[in-house]
Amino acid sequence: MVTAVSPPAQRTAPAARLGLWRRQEADGTPGKLRLLLVGLVLLSLAWGAVAAWVVDQRASGAGDVVSISEPLSLDGQQIYRALSDADATAASAFLSGGLEPQTSRQRYLADIAAASARLEDATAIAGGSLASSDLATLSAGLPVYAGDVETARADNRLGLPLGAAYLREASSLMRRQLLPAARNITTQASGQLLSASGKATGLPLIGLLLVMAIITGYVLLTTQRWLSRHFHRRLSPGLVAATAAAVISVVWLAVSLTAGRADLLRAQTHGSGPVATLGLADIAALRAHADESLTLIDAAGDDSYQADFLATEHHLGPGPGTLLAQAASAASGSPGAAAAADASAAATRWYSAHRTVRSLDNNGKHNEAIQLVTTPGQEHSGTLFARVDASLVRAVAADQTVFQSEAAAGRSAFTGLEIGVIVLALIMAAACARGINRRLAEYR
Amino acid sequence: MNRGTWRQLPLLLAAAGLTVWAVPGSAAVAEQGTPARSVTAATQVASAQACDPTASLRPTGPPVVSPGSYMAKIRARGYLIAGVDQSTFHFGYLNPLDGKIEGFDIDMVHAIASAIFGNPNKVVFKAISDDQRIPDVQSGAVDIVAHTMTITCDRLQQVDFSTVYFEAAQRVLVQTDSPAKSLADLGGKKVCATTGSTSIENIKAAPSHPIPVQVPYWTDCLVKLQQGQVAAISTDDSILAGLAAQDPWTKIIGPRFSKEPYGLAISKKNGDFVRFVNAVLQKLRTDGQWAASYALWVGTPVPAPPAAHYES
Numbered sequence: 001m002v003t004a005v006s007p008p009a010q011r012t013a014p015a016a017r018l019g020l021w022r023r024q025e026a027d028g029t030p031g032k033l034r035l036l037l038v039g040l041v042l043l044s045l046a047w048g049a050v051a052a053w054v055v056d057q058r059a060s061g062a063g064d065v066v067s068i069s070e071p072l073s074l075d076g077q078q079i080y081r082a083l084s085d086a087d088a089t090a091a092s093a094f095l096s097g098g099l100e101p102q103t104s105r106q107r108y109l110a111d112i113a114a115a116s117a118r119l120e121d122a123t124a125i126a127g128g129s130l131a132s133s134d135l136a137t138l139s140a141g142l143p144v145y146a147g148d149v150e151t152a153r154a155d156n157r158l159g160l161p162l163g164a165a166y167l168r169e170a171s172s173l174m175r176r177q178l179l180p181a182a183r184n185i186t187t188q189a190s191g192q193l194l195s196a197s198g199k200a201t202g203l204p205l206i207g208l209l210l211v212m213a214i215i216t217g218y219v220l221l222t223t224q225r226w227l228s229r230h231f232h233r234r235l236s237p238g239l240v241a242a243t244a245a246a247v248i249s250v251v252w253l254a255v256s257l258t259a260g261r262a263d264l265l266r267a268q269t270h271g272s273g274p275v276a277t278l279g280l281a282d283i284a285a286l287r288a289h290a291d292e293s294l295t296l297i298d299a300a301g302d303d304s305y306q307a308d309f310l311a312t313e314h315h316l317g318p319g320p321g322t323l324l325a326q327a328a329s330a331a332s333g334s335p336g337a338a339a340a341a342d343a344s345a346a347a348t349r350w351y352s353a354h355r356t357v358r359s360l361d362n363n364g365k366h367n368e369a370i371q372l373v374t375t376p377g378q379e380h381s382g383t384l385f386a387r388v389d390a391s392l393v394r395a396v397a398a399d400q401t402v403f404q405s406e407a408a409a410g411r412s413a414f415t416g417l418e419i420g421v422i423v424l425a426l427i428m429a430a431a432c433a434r435g436i437n438r439r440l441a442e443y444r
Numbered sequence: 445m446n447r448g449t450w451r452q453l454p455l456l457l458a459a460a461g462l463t464v465w466a467v468p469g470s471a472a473v474a475e476q477g478t479p480a481r482s483v484t485a486a487t488q489v490a491s492a493q494a495c496d497p498t499a500s501l502r503p504t505g506p507p508v509v510s511p512g513s514y515m516a517k518i519r520a521r522g523y524l525i526a527g528v529d530q531s532t533f534h535f536g537y538l539n540p541l542d543g544k545i546e547g548f549d550i551d552m553v554h555a556i557a558s559a560i561f562g563n564p565n566k567v568v569f570k571a572i573s574d575d576q577r578i579p580d581v582q583s584g585a586v587d588i589v590a591h592t593m594t595i596t597c598d599r600l601q602q603v604d605f606s607t608v609y610f611e612a613a614q615r616v617l618v619q620t621d622s623p624a625k626s627l628a629d630l631g632g633k634k635v636c637a638t639t640g641s642t643s644i645e646n647i648k649a650a651p652s653h654p655i656p657v658q659v660p661y662w663t664d665c666l667v668k669l670q671q672g673q674v675a676a677i678s679t680d681d682s683i684l685a686g687l688a689a690q691d692p693w694t695k696i697i698g699p700r701f702s703k704e705p706y707g708l709a710i711s712k713k714n715g716d717f718v719r720f721v722n723a724v725l726q727k728l729r730t731d732g733q734w735a736a737s738y739a740l741w742v743g744t745p746v747p748a749p750p751a752a753h754y755e756s
Contacts, residue, residue, distance in 0.1 A: 097540055160690045161530070161537045165663035364523070364568030367543045 029230070030443045033436055036223060040432035044242065047216045048425020051253060052418050054205045058257065059414040061200030062264060066407045068125060069196040070272065073189035074400070075122035077279045079115050079138065080182035084286035086111035087174045090149045091293035092382065094156060094167050096374050112146055122185065134181040134188075141178045145170055164297050171294060190276050197268055200410065201261045209257075213250050220246060220432075231439060238435020242428040249424040252417065260413030263406045270334040271403025275396050277330040278340060281323040282392035284316040285347070289385045292354060296361060296370055306358065313351055318344040327395070334402060336395030343391035350384035357381050495597040498705050500607045501715055502754040503723035507559040514717040515560050518587055523566045526553040527586035530571035531661040533686030534741045535592050538571070545569045548682075548741040549590040552609055552708060552725070555733065556588065559724045573660050575640025578602050581709045588721070589709040592683055594642045604714075605707030606721045607752040609734075612680035613700030614646055619669065619693055624676065626698030630654045633675035636665035643679035646702050654678075662687060669694070680704045682742065705750065726752055 086108055093104035119142070123135050148170035155163030224239050291309035298305060317324040324344045331340040353372065356379075361369035373382045509515040518524050528545055529536035535547040554564035570586055577589045581603045592612070595605045616627050616635075624630050631652035637643040639658040647656045657674050659665055665677040666687045677687065681696060688694045708725075710718050728734040729749040738746045 097543070155690070156540050159539060159541045161533055161540070162663045162666055162690045163540060164531065164538070165661060165667045168664070169667050362570075364525075364570070366538075366569075370543065 030440060033440050033443075037433055037436040037440070040219070040223065040242070040436065041429045043216055043219055044246075044425050044429035044432055047212055047246070047249075047428070048422050050212045051209060051249060051421040051425065054209045055253070055257075055414060055418045055421055057205055058200050058260060059411070059418065061196055061198075062260060062407070062411040062414060064196035065193065065200055065264065065267070066411050069189065069193035070403065070407060072122060072125045073186065073193045073272070073276075075118045075125065076182065076186035076189040077276070079118045079122065080179070080186050080283055081279060081286070082111045082115040082118065083174060083178055083182050084283045084290075086115065086145075086149075087171055087179075088286045088290035088293065090152075091167065091171065091290045091297060092374060094152060094163070095293045095296055095370055097156070100153070101374075108149075112142070115142060122189075134184045137177055137181040138185075141173060141181075145173050145178060148173065167297060168294070171290065186276075186279075190272070193272060194268075197264055197272075201264050201268075206257065209253065213246075213253075216246055217243075217250075227435075227439060231442075236435040236438065238431045238433070238438060240435075242431035242435065245424045245427045245431065249421050249428075252420060252424075256413045256417050260410045263410030263413060267403045267406035267410060271399055271406055274327065274331040274334050274336055274340075274399040275403060277323070277327040278336060278392055278396045278399065281316060281327045281343070282389060282396065284312050284323055285343075285385065285388045285392065288312040288316065289389075292357065292373055292381060292385075296357075296366070296373060309354070313354075316347065318347060327392075331395060331399060335398035339391045339395035339398065343388050343395065346384055346387040346391060349379065350381060350388055353379050353381035353384050495600060496753075497595045497597050497600060497605075498608050498707075498753045499755045500605060500707070500722055500753070501718045503719045503726060505723065507720050507723040507727065509560055509720075510716075513720070514587075514714040515720050519560055523568050524553070524557045524560060524588070525568050525570060525586045527570050527572045527577060527580045527589040527591060528553065529574075529591045531663045532592055532683050533689055535682060535686060536571075536590065537686070545571065548610065548737055549592060549706075551733075551737040551741070552728070553588065553590045555728055556708075556721055556724050559720070559727075573640070574638045577640070577709060581711050584711060587710070587714075587717070591709075592680060592706060593709055594680075594704040595707040596642060599709070602712075603709045604712050604718050605709055606718060607725055607754070608705040608707055608750040609725055609728075610682065610706040611750045612682040612704040612706060614643055614679060614702040614704060615681045615684055615696050615700055616698045617669070617677040617684045617687055617694050617696050618675065620695050621693075622675065622695075622697075624697060627654065627676075627678060627701065628652045628698075630676050634673070636668050636674040636677045637679050638662060638665070641679060642702070642704065647678050663690075666691060666694075682706075685742070722752065722754075 089104055089108040089111060093100040093108060096104065115138075119135065119138055123132075123139070148166050152163045152166035152170060155166060157163075220239065220243050224236060224243070227236055227239070228234060288309050291305045291312065295303075295305040295309065314322075316322060318328070319325060324340070324347060328337070328340045328344060331337045357369045357372045360366075360372065372380050376383050509519055528549060529547075530538040530545055532547065532549075536545060536549040537547055538544070539546050550569070553567055553569075557567045558564040560566070570580070572580055572586070572589070572591065574591070577591050577593055578599065580586045581589050589603075592610075593599075593605075594612075595608065599605070616624070616630070618624050624633075627635070627647075627650050629652070631654060633654055634657045635647050635654040636657045636659060637647055638661060644656055644658055647654055654676075657665075657668065659668065662677075662679065662683055665674065665679075668674040669677055670691065677684065681700065684696050688696060708721055710721065725734075728737075729752070734749045735746045738749075
């Protein structure tokens, strides 16, 4: 198409220009210039729109990660943990008899308070969108559970065997209804977190942006080459400015998107991923601890709690494919790794202490067995469980910090980027228009 | 009768037939109203009384640990293993105040340990649930079961029993505001008992057709009663008294509608131990210990201990 156009170097007198213009128009150069003008302006605006949209998607994904999904998933996990802890603490406090230790009492009350507060937060964040039936189950069931535990305490204090029956009832409500609901919320929230994180880190949008950048760059460069050949000018200042604006926006996008994506991926691999796995391991440990106490409270040879302990032990590990092994590998390289390793070591010792508890209890040494669970001591089952639990809590806290700082960094990588890209696109459009207008002016 | 009713006629006839078929026991209760008669009826439904359940092995004399006997084995081990209840107030329960298992059943076990070792505390108590009693005796996991256990002919097929050491009878526990006067008023209502007990069989067989609800422990029944999940609990009066003692807003109602003679269960392999235990029980009946335990756990006035009855 370029070859068909005669160069405008043969200038004519102003009087003849109009006629020439008409002729040239038919010939095509000014018409092409006009088309080029409209095309370049539209291309610049389209580039700006696409880039701004991509940035918006990313930023809102990152925002979702930081301000919606992550808090919700954290709430879910903490409700799950607080309830598991309440179950275990109520049982071990009951085991201590009518004069339960003050620390156990406070821990139980703190669990119930935390679960209620988190439940309220989660309900507010979820806004009916997610797991609303599970949240309702928890809201309705928690007071009933707490009521049963208080009745158990009151009866226990009076020395009535009925207390143990109420505690079993409470624990069964917890395990049949409340914990499954909490687990559903956690699962759904972490699914949401993953999809928000995927939106903020996914590659398809980057691909779209890349294609758009290549098209824009190619058109700008081709236009300039054509103009310089056609009009024998080395450079058009307008188009040079537009190219510069395009380059700036591409570089800015590349740096911010890459950094933001890396931050968010780190938040996932060293933060939320290990946090979820470590959290599950901790919940399993709490369940086994509750089983240990309930077996002693039950003391009736009904071995369902002991069977549950063994099943949970098998699931928790350490050992290939177990929760502790998964947690250790998920946490490897993260700050929680050392604490996760501590937990694995303590778990093995805990299980062997538990065997001692069972053998004492099975041989009529019920009180000695209870002592091993309720009092502190080097190889006491209760103490070793506490070590497993504390290590896992520490690991979760460390990795949670990683998540929060990385996710916040990921979000702040997008600060100003959207506005910047839009302003640069407008500059590109204006500069292109000015550059082409200059050439058009030569035909007037 | 309209057409609809006519169409249901076969069904109605079938129902009437069933009622007639089920009636004999209930008719006896309703018309004669004497607990003793109704007892026989109810127990016969459950076990068909193909035997004399209360006849046990006659002791050879006062309790003596002879060499080579099962008692000698227990003595060599150093302790007696007893399968007991831990949630039945006043018969076998874990006292939360001292962490010890106590009650009337437990006193019997201490007396047997005392006869073997000269020390009532050489016992390892293994708390078991109702439906574990027979399997544990059969497997030898425990030497003896003292667990508010009714002697029945069905059970005698599987384990041996001592002579009767307590005579209970099934009755009904309701909240004080309940209008029910007996199990007959509880048709279609939920009535609780433990899995594996004779009580649950009697509830199932009751002519008023209450809905049986099974739980592992008697205290679980009381939780259900307090929470309004069942209308009543029906089992031995001895157990009901222990439940009522934990909740002043309950009352025991109705006639004693079954006879529940309690025995200590022992493996069929250990006939010498059955005879030994019967000798111990006979001593308790005569030396005042039985009466003392009764007064402590069940209350006064103290009746005469159930007479020992032996196979001829």
